Amino acid sequence: MATATKPDEKARERGALTHPDVESMGEVNVDILRMLSRPGKGWWILFGMSVAGIGLLFFAWGNQLVNGIGLTGLNTPVGWGVYIATFVFWVGIAHSGTLISAVLFLFRARWRQSIYRAAEAMTVFAVMTAGLFPLIHLGRAWHAYWLFPYPNERLLWPNFRSPLVWDVFAVSTYFTVSSLFFLLGLVPDLAAARDQAKPGTLRHKFYTLTSFGWRGTDRQWHHFGKAYLYLAALATPLVLSVHSVVSWDFAMSIVPGWHATIFAPYFVAGAIFSGVAMVITLMVPIRKIFGLEKYLTTKHFDALAKLCLVTGLVVFYAYLVEFFMAWYSGEDPERRVFWNRVFGHYWWATWIMLICNGMIPMLLWLKRVRYSIAALFVISIFINIGMWFERFVIVVTSLSHEFIPFAWNTYRPSLTEMSIVIGSFAWFSFWFLLFIRLMPPVAIAEIKEVLPPPMRRKTEKEGAR
Amino acid sequence: MSEGRKGILASFDYLDSAVESIEKLRAEGFDEITAFAPFPEHHIEHALGYRTSPVRLFTLVGGLTGAATGFAFTTFTSMDWPLVTGGKPIVSIPAYTVIAFELTILFGVLATVIGVFWNMRVPDLKSNVIYDPQLSAGRFGVYVTASAGRLGAARDILEANDPALVEEDAEGRSHG
Numbered sequence: 316m317a318t319a320t321k322p323d324e325k326a327r328e329r330g331a332l333t334h335p336d337v338e339s340m341g342e343v344n345v346d347i348l349r350m351l352s353r354p355g356k357g358w359w360i361l362f363g364m365s366v367a368g369i370g371l372l373f374f375a376w377g378n379q380l381v382n383g384i385g386l387t388g389l390n391t392p393v394g395w396g397v398y399i400a401t402f403v404f405w406v407g408i409a410h411s412g413t414l415i416s417a418v419l420f421l422f423r424a425r426w427r428q429s430i431y432r433a434a435e436a437m438t439v440f441a442v443m444t445a446g447l448f449p450l451i452h453l454g455r456a457w458h459a460y461w462l463f464p465y466p467n468e469r470l471l472w473p474n475f476r477s478p479l480v481w482d483v484f485a486v487s488t489y490f491t492v493s494s495l496f497f498l499l500g501l502v503p504d505l506a507a508a509r510d511q512a513k514p515g516t517l518r519h520k521f522y523t524l525t526s527f528g529w530r531g532t533d534r535q536w537h538h539f540g541k542a543y544l545y546l547a548a549l550a551t552p553l554v555l556s557v558h559s560v561v562s563w564d565f566a567m568s569i570v571p572g573w574h575a576t577i578f579a580p581y582f583v584a585g586a587i588f589s590g591v592a593m594v595i596t597l598m599v600p601i602r603k604i605f606g607l608e609k610y611l612t613t614k615h616f617d618a619l620a621k622l623c624l625v626t627g628l629v630v631f632y633a634y635l636v637e638f639f640m641a642w643y644s645g646e647d648p649e650r651r652v653f654w655n656r657v658f659g660h661y662w663w664a665t666w667i668m669l670i671c672n673g674m675i676p677m678l679l680w681l682k683r684v685r686y687s688i689a690a691l692f693v694i695s696i697f698i699n700i701g702m703w704f705e706r707f708v709i710v711v712t713s714l715s716h717e718f719i720p721f722a723w724n725t726y727r728p729s730l731t732e733m734s735i736v737i738g739s740f741a742w743f744s745f746w747f748l749l750f751i752r753l754m755p756p757v758a759i760a761e762i763k764e765v766l767p768p769p770m771r772r773k774t775e776k777e778g779a780r
Numbered sequence: 781m782s783e784g785r786k787g788i789l790a791s792f793d794y795l796d797s798a799v800e801s802i803e804k805l806r807a808e809g810f811d812e813i814t815a816f817a818p819f820p821e822h823h824i825e826h827a828l829g830y831r832t833s834p835v836r837l838f839t840l841v842g843g844l845t846g847a848a849t850g851f852a853f854t855t856f857t858s859m860d861w862p863l864v865t866g867g868k869p870i871v872s873i874p875a876y877t878v879i880a881f882e883l884t885i886l887f888g889v890l891a892t893v894i895g896v897f898w899n900m901r902v903p904d905l906k907s908n909v910i911y912d913p914q915l916s917a918g919r920f921g922v923y924v925t926a927s928a929g930r931l932g933a934a935r936d937i938l939e940a941n942d943p944a945l946v947e948e949d950a951e952g953r954s955h956g
Contacts, residue, residue, distance in 0.1 A: 340918030
């Protein structure tokens with residue numbers, strides 16, 4: 316075998332931008348596939364906690380199914396409470412995964428490579444979590460299929476003019492598309508996992524089955540690359556549409572505080588903002604526990620933080636515009652709703668939202684903060700909290716303060732509702748924990764794309780380009 | 781393929797060795813070449829002379845079918861039981877555009893996934909054509925089939941570039 320010469324300088328530079336400490340391609344497989352080995356004690360503790368949380372979720376939900384929706388704090392006029400707020404929260408979390416996997420792919424942002432797999436998994440599991448809430452909120456969950464168009468003896472079809480039916484189509488399309496995008500991207504990496512597993516073992520069989528017999532041939536990569544591009548191109552408008560449709564659940568009604576044209580872009584920005592924060596919250600411990608400092612450098616976190624800052628500014632601007640428009644509209648109910656938001660019964664929720672989403676992220680202007688993993692982790696948790704409260708504020712304060720003062724009332728989530736909300740986090744963690752042990756959480760093949768290719772000769776031959 | 785064909789797989793540690801072998805093999809008239817790479821590698825695609833992928837047709841047809849279905853289905857169901865809600869026309873095009881949009885994406889994606897699986901020739905769980913597990917880690921592979929008489933020439937070309945591993949397939953099956 317010829318002695319290895321140093322890869323040419325230009326190629327080295329190319330890799331140096333993203334992963335300066337990764338020396339060879341085989342090393343990537345070793346480092347990433349190591350994460351799929353036998354889990355440690357910490358994993359089992361977290362896994363046990365999420366199973367317990369899921370128990371709480373299904374106990375509370377089962378109780379609600381048996382005894383009725385009266386177990387919640389929902390009543391006239393606040394008929395939508397934390398269930399809907401948490402639904403919007405989880406759909407929002409989902410969005411940044413698609414943003415990172417599809418939109419940044421189209422923009423050729425190379426820092427996305429080491430983050431996108433986990434972000435995409437987060438998307439799929441967040442939509443799975445969000446999908447529970449309409450069912451829970453329905454009360455009579457066994458009638459959920461009424462939302463879908465199917466031929467029936469009463470010759471009835473859904474009302475396609477209703478934003479709630481749009482939402483059914485948007486969210487179920489989003490779930491299907493993000494799952495397929497996620498699973499297609501996984502195929503080459505599952506094949507890598509198959510190739511390092513011992514033939515004959517259960518592990519080998521599992522990865523053979525899930526990688527569909529992928530071999531990495533020229534034909535496969537060729538079609539794969541094109542399909543990936545088209546899927547990204549389709550997922551990009553989809554991600555913008557889904558949260559727009561979710562926002563229209565509110566904006567299409569005439570409730571003061573909801574009926575605003577800014578809602579669609581405001582929700583999309585908020586979704587990406589909260590989702591990027593959640594990506595940071597998830598990636599920091601993964602990086603620490605699995606020692607992935609080589610693959611998730613401070614530069615990656617810097618890029619995520621910048622994304623957070625930009626979308627955070629859009630969200631904060633939207634808050635201010637909402638207040639301005641309420642005043643400028645001259646509509647009394649509109650003005651009172653917004654006055655009530657800041658100084659009324661739910662002032663604390665509004666201030667949590669304003670401080671966590673509007674003020675704390677301003678720290679991200681400082682380079683020192685963006686390069687400090689610990690600071691980013693703390694800020695991302697504040698953003699997660701703030702974004703949950705944003706949805707609470709939008710849903711609850713508007714409904715509690717509609718047109719006639721006689722109809723005003725307050726709402727307080729019941730124990731059942733809070734158990735289900737907490738349980739939803741356990742449900743999400745359950746899937747995410749399974750994912751990081753069964754599937755490569757960092758994209759193996761795509762990291763190699765940005766590494767300098769191993770070359771025998773010092774400079775690449777012109778003809779080979 | 782015809783009888784008496786054999787296959788040979790060489791896996792290389794370096795990308796340029798693989799690319800050079802492909803180019804030489806093609807120049808010598810070997811046309812049944814399969815290349816392997818751990819990531820999408822454009823040098824290899826270029827050496828093999830790839831053009832457009834038919835997957836895009838699947839995407840286009842799927843997307844258009846979705847758009848048509850979205851409008852046709854919402855219109856049909858509204859006409860099936862005409863009921864005015866919210867003072868809107870029975871066929872409310874702006875509202876139905878949302879459904880049509882979502883179905884465009886949904887059908888487009890489903891068709892793309894079917895198209896790519898069809899074109900990649902997967903699932904193929906039973907394939908036992910020779911393969912090197914290192915090909916998904918860091919090695920680049922070249923597999924070529926030829927008549928038994930010409931296999932020696934192919935082997936010479938491959939071995940000229942210092943492969944890390946060379947294996948022969950007695951039956952000369954194709955990787956598809």
